[in-house]
Amino acid sequence: MSSQHQSAHPVLGPIPANSLPARAGIGLKAQHYQEILERGADIRSIGWLEVHSENYMCAGGPQLNWLTALCERYPVSLHGVGMSLGTAGPLDAKHLKRLVDLERRVEASHVSEHLSWSIAKNAQGGGDYLNDLIALPYTEESLDVFCGHVEEMQDALGRRVLIENPSSYLRYEHSVIPEPEFLLEVAKRSGCGILLDVNNVYVSAHNHGFDAHAYLDQIPADLVGEIHLAGHSQTVIDGRAILIDDHGSPVIDDVWSLYEYTIARLGPIPTLIEWDSNIPDLDVLLGEAAKADRILAAAHPPEEVRHVAVG
Amino acid sequence: MLPLADLQSAMRDAALGGDMDRLSGVIVEDGFSHTERLSIHRGNTTILLTEALAATFKVVHKLVGEDFFEAVARLYIRAHPPRNPCLFEYGHDFPTYLASLPQLDGFPYMADVARLEWGWNEAFHAAEAPVLSASDLAAVDPDDYAQLAFTPHPALRLVASPYPIKEIWAVNQCGADDDAIVDLDEGAQTLAVVRPKAQVEVLELSEPGLTLTEYLAAGERLGNAVERVQTAVPDFDPASTLAVLIGGGAFSTHILQS
Numbered sequence: 001m002s003s004q005h006q007s008a009h010p011v012l013g014p015i016p017a018n019s020l021p022a023r024a025g026i027g028l029k030a031q032h033y034q035e036i037l038e039r040g041a042d043i044r045s046i047g048w049l050e051v052h053s054e055n056y057m058c059a060g061g062p063q064l065n066w067l068t069a070l071c072e073r074y075p076v077s078l079h080g081v082g083m084s085l086g087t088a089g090p091l092d093a094k095h096l097k098r099l100v101d102l103e104r105r106v107e108a109s110h111v112s113e114h115l116s117w118s119i120a121k122n123a124q125g126g127g128d129y130l131n132d133l134i135a136l137p138y139t140e141e142s143l144d145v146f147c148g149h150v151e152e153m154q155d156a157l158g159r160r161v162l163i164e165n166p167s168s169y170l171r172y173e174h175s176v177i178p179e180p181e182f183l184l185e186v187a188k189r190s191g192c193g194i195l196l197d198v199n200n201v202y203v204s205a206h207n208h209g210f211d212a213h214a215y216l217d218q219i220p221a222d223l224v225g226e227i228h229l230a231g232h233s234q235t236v237i238d239g240r241a242i243l244i245d246d247h248g249s250p251v252i253d254d255v256w257s258l259y260e261y262t263i264a265r266l267g268p269i270p271t272l273i274e275w276d277s278n279i280p281d282l283d284v285l286l287g288e289a290a291k292a293d294r295i296l297a298a299a300h301p302p303e304e305v306r307h308v309a310v311g
Numbered sequence: 312m313l314p315l316a317d318l319q320s321a322m323r324d325a326a327l328g329g330d331m332d333r334l335s336g337v338i339v340e341d342g343f344s345h346t347e348r349l350s351i352h353r354g355n356t357t358i359l360l361t362e363a364l365a366a367t368f369k370v371v372h373k374l375v376g377e378d379f380f381e382a383v384a385r386l387y388i389r390a391h392p393p394r395n396p397c398l399f400e401y402g403h404d405f406p407t408y409l410a411s412l413p414q415l416d417g418f419p420y421m422a423d424v425a426r427l428e429w430g431w432n433e434a435f436h437a438a439e440a441p442v443l444s445a446s447d448l449a450a451v452d453p454d455d456y457a458q459l460a461f462t463p464h465p466a467l468r469l470v471a472s473p474y475p476i477k478e479i480w481a482v483n484q485c486g487a488d489d490d491a492i493v494d495l496d497e498g499a500q501t502l503a504v505v506r507p508k509a510q511v512e513v514l515e516l517s518e519p520g521l522t523l524t525e526y527l528a529a530g531e532r533l534g535n536a537v538e539r540v541q542t543a544v545p546d547f548d549p550a551s552t553l554a555v556l557i558g559g560g561a562f563s564t565h566i567l568q569s
Contacts, residue, residue, distance in 0.1 A: 057397045058436035059465065062509045082396020088316035095395060118396070120323030121316060128392040130326050131363070132355040141315050170348040171339040174312045208341070237347050244351065 019109040020075050020226065022268035023047025024292035027247075027275055028076075032282045033066040040073070045290045048075040048109065050272050054082045056106075057098040067106060077110040077226070077272070078103060079195075082129065085149040085163075086117030086136045092127065096156050103157055110226055110270075112162040112195045113153065115146070115183055135168035138177040143185060150190040162193045162225045167200035167232070167245035169207055179204075180218040187223050194219060196269075197228035198259045199251065203243040212258055221266040229259055229292060230274040248277035251288060260295055268296045313337055325349045326356040328389045360388045363398040367432050368405060370483040371425050374418070383412065399436050403429060420479060420495065423472035427480050427513070430468035430504040434511045437466035442507050443562040451567065457534025458569060461527050461562040466506035469528075471521055473499045477513055507560025514559040519544040520552035524561065532568050 025048035028036075036043060049070060056067055070076065080099065083091065103111055117134050119127035136142045154161055165183055177185070187194060196219055205212035231249030234241045251259075251273070263269065273288040313321070321333045331346045338345035361384040365372045372380045387408050393401040406429055409415055410422035442464060451459065470476070475497040482491035501521035503514040516524060519540050526536035537549045556562065 054396050054398065058399060059438035061436045061439075061466075061506070063436070065509065084396070088314070088319060092395065095397075098397070117319060120319040122323075126394050128323055128327070129394065129396045130323060130352075130356045131359045131393065131396075131398065132326065132352055134322065134352060137315070137318065139312075139315075145315060169351045170345075171341075172318070173337055173339055235351070237343060240342055242343065242351070 020077060020270035021047045022270055022296060024289035024296065025050055025075075025077065025270060025272045026285045026289050027051070027079075027272060028067075028070065029275070029279050030063070030066075031279050032285075033070070035282050037066075037069060037073075043286065045286045045293060046074060047289075047293070048077060048270065050077040050079050050110075050274075053078040053080040053099055053102055053111075057095075057102055064105075071106050075109040076106050077112065077270075078106065078108040079272075080111070080113045081133065082118060083113050083149075083153060084117050084119035084127070084129075085113055085153065086115070086134075086142065086146050087119045087121065087127065087149075088141075088145055089121045089127075091149050091152055092119070096153065099153075100156050110162055110195075111157060111159065112164055112226065113150075114164045114166055115179075115186070116166045133166055135166050135170065136182075137172035138175040138179060138182040140176075143177070143182065143189075147186055147189040150186060150192050154190065154192065160191060160193055162195035163187070164195035164197050164228065165200050165204075167197070167203040167207075167243075169242060169244070171208060180215055184218070184220075184223070193225040194223045195226045195228060196224045196262065196266075197230075198262055199228065199230045199232060199255050200245060202255050202258055203232050203245045206241075206243045213261065216258070216262055216265070219266075224266055224269055227259070227262065227269050227271040228274055229255060229271060229288075230276075246277055247274045250284075251291075256291070256295075259292070263295055263299045268299045271296060322349070322352070323392075326353050327392060328353065328385075357385055357388060360393065360398075360401070361385065364388075364402050364405060367399070367402050368425055368428050369485075370428055370480050371409070371421060373483050374421065374424065374479075375415075379414075383409070399432065402432075405429070420472065420474035420476055423470070423474060423476045424479055426472070427470045427476050427502065427504070430470045430502075431511050431513070434466040434468050434504045434506045437464075437506060440465050440563040442560040443557060443565055444560075445557050448557070448565065451565075455567055457532065457537075458567045459533040460530055460566055460568050461533075462530070462564045463528040464505065464507075464561055464563045466504070466511070467524075467528060467561050468504040469502070469521055469524060470504065471499070471501045471518070475500050477502055477515060480513070503556065503559065503561055505559045505561050512559060514555050514561070516552055516555060519547045520549075520555070523547075523549055523552055524556060527556075527562075 028049045028051045114133050118132055119129050122128050201212050201215050229251045230247040231251055233244050233246050235244055271292045325331045331349050334345050338348055361381055364384045406422045406425035409425050415421050474495055477500050478493045501516045501518050503516055505512050523536055523540045540547050
């Protein structure tokens with residue numbers, strides 16, 4: 001590990017833990033734009049909204065106008081699914097520019113991306129986008145590639161970003177660094193924060209047979225700017241179940257328990273309910289958000305927890 | 312140890328339907344074979360990109376049916392994976408791909424319907440711009456009309472077909488009458504897709520009207536453009552085409568060129 005990476009990036013501000021309220025937010029879906037705007041003040045359970053950045057990188061049109069209108073009422077977070085920070089080779093400069101333009105336009109509260117890759121360089125010198133978030137081999141090579149890209153993204157945006165722990169369906173024989181260690185090293189070298197997806201920890205723990213609590217215990221409170229919760233599904237192959245992170249159903253009870261455990265340990269942190277397939281009625285999403293809000297409201301800030309523990 | 316770039320290239324091939332054996336011994340098996348694990352990723356890529364195509368080409372999806380669409384999308388995705396992660400930009404050559412399929416020989420309008428849907432999609436995501444209205448032109452002396460030149464609105468797209476694709480498209484929209492019948496012999500349609508306000512709209516032009524629109528969109532002066540069209544169609548009267556274009560919001564600004 002080279003020496004210039006020993007400390008966090010000096011020019012960037014703090015982990016953006018305070019720029020979103022420590023409440024539940026929901027993933028914004030096109031099906032719900034109009035209802036959210038029309039119901040307005042009636043919807044008190046929306047603390048904030050998150051969108052997939054790539055859906056709004058258009059030059060103009062109704063979608064951007066909806067988003068702009070919603071930005072006037074709610075804090076908005078940009079969650080990227082296409083920067084592919086884990087791809088060997090340079091980042092897509094055009095895509096990075098589009099993200100910067102969008103971030104300026106919506107004055108995003110958070111900007112986040114994934115600890116994964118989704119673009120493979122092709123023979124034409126471009127990249128093929130697989131529309132999937134694929135786990136990296138956790139090696140020194142991956143660490144250098146990934147940290148370099150997070151730094152490039154942060155430099156372009158002029159702010160810290162949050163990096164989300166992945167859900168995964170495979171591991172590599174040549175992986176040598178445990179995932180939480182890899183993620184913490186990325187945060188240390190690049191100065192980024194962590195977007196802790198509790199459902200992803202649950203899914204990966206099941207798929208790879210590790211202890212979800214032990215994983216969560218390694219993540220320090222001062223790095224976590226945001227939490228994600230979602231539903232997953234199960235596929236059975238030859239009588240054995242593998243969990244698939246499809247964001248198409250309610251958060252399951254085991255994940256709620258893991259979330260309560262996380263909030264008790266880390267204190268209240270902005271929490272997103274994600275739902276990306278089989279999109280339900282808005283009220284179903286709001287019900288999930290209200291559940292997260294109750295857990296957040298019951299939580300003590302981490303200082304109090306420490307105080308109680310010491311006392 | 313496989314360098315990261317080589318690993319990603321091998322996994323791209325696997326996700327796009329290619330050989331998985333290169334990754335044998337690279338993926339931890341642990342209860343599932345490497346092909347079973349890679350198949351999950353192949354499924355993600357195929358299903359999610361098919362959904363993206365189906366969202367853009369809704370009418371084609373409805374016309375060919377779920378099974379056929381999935382089969383065609385799978386082949387298309389493997390031959391033409393997206394080159395950037397903004398999926399509203401994915402599928403520009405899907406209409407051409409449809410036109411190349413012998414299975415669709417009996418449905419010669421299908422690729423043109425796809426072209427209309429792609430035009431609609433591009434218009435929907437185009438930049439905001441002022442819309443030139445008839446009143447903006449009121450101050451122009453009719454003697455100077457020949458010197459008028461226009462900038463097209465960024466949403467303007469032109470689509471021509473030997474088939475009545477606007478009707479086919481319209482009767483297959485969500486909420487349209489399911490029993491509506493379109494007569495394919497109704498004839499050719501030449502269309503302009505516009506977005507004067509928040510809504511995308513489809514305007515009908517005559518064939519020479521479409522040619523005129525192409526010339527004007529390329530920045531030609533009105534006088535020259537009309538003359539060129541009249542070389543081929545001597546009795547062409549531009550008035551109705553201009554009324555449709557200006558009324559529909561096809562242009563953004565005008566200037567008088569001396």
